[in-house]
Amino acid sequence: MVRVSTNQNNRDHGNTNMNNIPQHKRCSHLDIGEIYFWTATINKWQKLLLKDSYKDVIINSLQYLSNQKLIDVFAFVIMPNHIHLIWRTNRLNGKESAQGSFLKYTAHLFMKMTRSEYGNEGLLSYAVNAVNKNHEFWQRDPLAIHLFSKKVAFQKLDYIHYNPLGAHWQLVKDPVEYKYSTAKFYETGSNDFSFVKDLRDEF
Numbered sequence: 001m002v003r004v005s006t007n008q009n010n011r012d013h014g015n016t017n018m019n020n021i022p023q024h025k026r027c028s029h030l031d032i033g034e035i036y037f038w039t040a041t042i043n044k045w046q047k048l049l050l051k052d053s054y055k056d057v058i059i060n061s062l063q064y065l066s067n068q069k070l071i072d073v074f075a076f077v078i079m080p081n082h083i084h085l086i087w088r089t090n091r092l093n094g095k096e097s098a099q100g101s102f103l104k105y106t107a108h109l110f111m112k113m114t115r116s117e118y119g120n121e122g123l124l125s126y127a128v129n130a131v132n133k134n135h136e137f138w139q140r141d142p143l144a145i146h147l148f149s150k151k152v153a154f155q156k157l158d159y160i161h162y163n164p165l166g167a168h169w170q171l172v173k174d175p176v177e178y179k180y181s182t183a184k185f186y187e188t189g190s191n192d193f194s195f196v197k198d199l200r201d202e203f
Contacts, residue, residue, distance in 0.1 A: 028141045030089050030099055035074065035202060037156040038085045039143040040103065043126055043136050047080040048110060055180045057109045058083060059193065061102050066195035070098040074199040077160045078180040079169065084160045086147065086199060099142070107137040150203035157186065157199060 030036055042048045049055050055078045062085075065071045070093050075086040089098040096104075114122045128136040147153040161183035164171040175183035185191045186199075 027144050027146075030097065030144050031146075032089050032091060035086065035088045035147045035153065035199075037143075037145040037147055037153075037160075038087060038099070039082060040085075041082040041139045041142070043128075043139050045081045046125060048114075048137065049078055049083070050080040052180075054110065054113065057106050057113075059180070061106050063193075063195045065093075065098055065102060068093075070101070072197050073193075073195055074197050074202070075157050075160050075182045075186070076180075076196075077163045077178070077182070079163055084156075084163065086153070086156060086160065103138050103142075107135075110137045111135055153199060153203055161186070 030038070049058070058078050062071070062073050062076070066073055070090055072088040072090065073085060074088075075084075077084050092098070093101040111123065111126075114126075123135055126135040126137055128134065130136070145152075145156070147156060161175040161181060163169070164178040164181065165173070165175065172178045175181065176187045179192075182193065182196055185193070185196060
């Protein structure tokens with residue numbers, strides 16, 4: 001069993017400013033069949049995902065896409081205003097990418113839930129002036145970093161799991177305590193998410 005790293009550098013990674021991620025040329029493209037560290041952020045860094053009901057939308061979408069064998073998910077954390085994944089896309093979903101389907105479906109449900117809870121006023125902060133849509137829940141151009149080695153992959157795995165402990169958040173005191181994360185699986189072997197696969201089997 002590989003323990004989640006406990007060094008101070010990884011604790012500091014919980015501050016999710018992109019400047020804290022080791023520098024890579026920013027890229028959003030995912031090559032099918034390759035494993036990536038992937039970050040998607042709520043528009044304007046709003047804390048849309050603070051409520052568990054919104055986090056569950058993410059979980060359900062990942063579950064569905066995994067069941068359809070469109071993706072393999074190896075690790076994730078769902079934070080109040082962004083998500084990090086380690087995943088692999090396996091094929092297109094019809095004419096669109098698996099990640100495109102994920103973003104589109106979750107955004108659709110976010111809009112429906114936000115309107116139901118807060119009315120049209122709740123949608124104002126997500127309003128955009130675009131030809132193809134009136135609201136945008138995810139910021140454009142998610143960050144994708146190809147995990148080309150075991151060292152890089154497990155560096156990102158630690159980064160993901162220590163996000164909730166960051167000085168900016170302080171959501172829990174131990175990574176395994178955070179419900180919407182795969183830290184518990186990698187720490188204890190107990191997998192609360194049936195769709196999650198073990199990254200250690202890939203490297």
